[in-house]
Amino acid sequence: MLDGANIICFAHDWGGDPTSKTHIMRILAKRNRVLWVNSIGMRRPTASHADLRRLLLKLRRGLAAGCREVEPNIFAANPLVLPLPGIGAVDALNARLLAAWLRHLCRRHRLERPILWTFMPNVNRLIGRLGERMVIYHCVDEYSAFSGMPREALIRMERDLIRRADLVFTSGEQLCEERRALNPNTHFVTHGVDVDHFARALDPATVVPEDLCGIRRPVIGFFGLLADWVDLGLVRALAAARPDWSIVLVGRAAMDMKPITGLSNVHVLGQKPYVTLPGYCRGFDVGIIPFRVNDLTLRANPLKLREYLAAGLPVVSTPLPEVARYDGLVRMADGVEAFTAAIADALRERSAGMAQRRVNAMMDERWEARVAELSALIDERLGVRA
Secondary structure (H helix, E strand, O other): OOOOOEEEEEEEOOOOOHHHHHHHHHHOOOOOOEEEEEEOOOOOOOOOHHHHHHHHHHHHHHHOEEEEEEEEEEEEEEOOOOOOOOHHHHHHHHHHHHHHHHHHHHOOOOOOEEEEEEOOHHHHHHOOOOOEEEEEEEEEEOOOOOOOOOHHHHHHHHHHHHHHEEEEEEEHHHHHHHHHHHHOEEOOOOOOOOOOHHHHHHOOOOOHHOOOOOOOOOOEEEEEEEOEOOOHHHHHHHHHHHHOOOOEEEEEEOOOOOOOOOOEEEEEEEEHHHHHHHHHHHHHHEEEEEEEOOHHHHHOOOHHHHHHHHHOOOEOOOOOOHOOOOOOOOOEEOOOOHHHHHHHHHHHOOOOOHHHHHHOOOOHHEHHEEEEEEEEHHHHHHHHHO
């Protein structure tokens, strides 16, 4: 494990459900100090109420609490930047101001010669301004494929970052192949999973939440962000094809939910705390990943895949390359009829033995193993540079 290092981590806003970024930095913080920089934004805000609320919240946080220790050895910083990414003059100004502020925070918290570890592709202008001893770009998504992003500007910034980074990590093999063409020090390191947390779904003492326990079984379940990569048309067709199944969606809705409005056997339960997810998994009979197949999802590595498996659930997914690695543990299906048939097969094959087999398969994929793999690559690269 990396030991005694100082890390400046650029990621999403601290808080909420833990992502790959959170898991990795929490483990590293046991032996290192982490300055977690909340999102500096990759898209220009619209005039929507959601964007305006977010802008006001970030302004308030930045003015009220610029930086605070949120967990042992993790300091979350709230940067104030002009929300106009992709405009050259604005990007340059933001970089100068942000670099000066971060240098101040590093001095205050004694973070000397930090590793600049970014999960965001838009911090290329900060390289060389923070006294860093290493730059790591950790790519977990094809950011330019997200809706509303300044695609060309993001591609330009990311390519510059990749070329200048000492190490590039990716969570998907296709992401790795595409970025290795720009930097030979690019490595594919897949996501991990919190096995102990999700395996609680098999514990009889784990309580199924009240809003789920009254829903008729079998329950075909999904948890995660409900955004435009989730195929609600497929969900609607499944519900129509099998009215005897209950389809339960757990997560924050960030898209138009009209396609499934009014369906009596589709239940949208909203976002739930991470700590309760094993209870929801205990109430599921099958976990599904009904993603659209596009430039974004073909490069994605869904965290929920390993979380479902660590909970002992049979899994049915649309055909995605990173899901295909788990052939034998996961069923993949393309189209409504095939997806429906795959769920029916999964329901027929449920057993305590199969559930435990899925959990056992995840034992070597814990986040601690992934962080050890990342640490070894970092140590090797530092040794080469020295």
